Amino acid sequence: MARSRRRARPWGAGTLYRRADGRWAAQLFVTESGTGRRVRRTIYGSTSSEVEEKRDALLGAEARREPIPPSKLTVGIYLREWLEHVARPRVRANTLASYQNYVERYLVLDLGQKSLGRLSAREVRMYLDGLRRGGVGDRTVQYVHATLRAALEDAVREELIGKNVAKLVRVPRPAVAEREPLSVDEIRSLLRAHRAQDLLPMLVVFALLGMRRSEVLGLKWDDVDLHLGTLRIHRGLQRIDGVLVELPTKTKRSRRTVPLPLCRSGPAPALGQPTEVESRRRRHLPGFVSFDCMTFVTAPSRSCSNWGCRRERPWRSSGTQPSR
Secondary structure, eight states: OOOOOOOOOOTTOOEEEEOTTSOEEEEEEEEOTTTOOEEEEEEEESSHHHHHHHHHHHHHHHHTTOOOOOTTOBHHHHHHHHIIIIITTTSOHHHHHHHHHHIIIIIHHHHTTSBGGGOOHHHHHHHHHHHHHTTOOHHHHHHHHHHHHHHHHHHHHTTSSSSOGGGGOOOOOOOOOOOOOOOHHHHHHHHHHTTTSTTHHHHHHHHHHOOOHHHHHTOBGGGEETTTTEEEEOEEEEEETTEEEEEEOSSGGGOEEEEOOEETTEEOTTOOOOOHHHHHHHHTSTTOOOOTTBSSEETTTEEOOHHHHHHHOTTGGGTOOOOO
């Protein structure tokens, strides 16, 4: 009786065998994306047909020249690498700080151990749903998703993965809260209540020019032309990791020159550079930092940072409601 001959495997199809614990495994060599190295991959499954299916899918991906991520590259390792080498040179400092917050506080803790190449759209969707059910706000969930989507888009561009699974997940947009701006009467009441205070010039600029808070707080005397009655806007002041940082405006269209508010006695009469006596007084105050070049400061010679501007709450004494 003739013995049955084993079916010959095609070249490069790898080795299929049964392990001592009863599971099936296959080993084959593939080319990793990103490094270009030929490495041996081991695939496991409960049945031989399951392992063969996984093996054929991997061989098919390599034949189609699809990216095959390194097996030890996890989501956490890639996200930290992306922050340091991709995001840091490209985005603004405040955007980078936001990315770092969402990566370290959410993504690395929950998805960090997962293989980058095996992350699926279903896992991302279930993860974001879990955040929402756990009490995380809709806006935060949206930002976490946006951070992951941006990172995976760069992984696709570098041919580490074949597709961006985060782009396949739809996140509900949070409801936008309608904010009513201050009325003319409320603005008059606000300015009248602070007529004799140092914050009056800043409130005038806020109320009449429609500038961003960071733009107002980033103004310097070099940007103020009292003779022509104009303000030149080309920077903002942000607090990042507890440190005040000057940043250029977010877009080119934000760089502009606007007219100063006209009053009866001329353009913005409340604006005036600190006198030598005032500058000398500031230098003798405890904790002095030289902000004399800044247009709006609070004693003791501190810049009106975003936090300080909120802390002052100038609407309280005027009886008006806060509005952004």
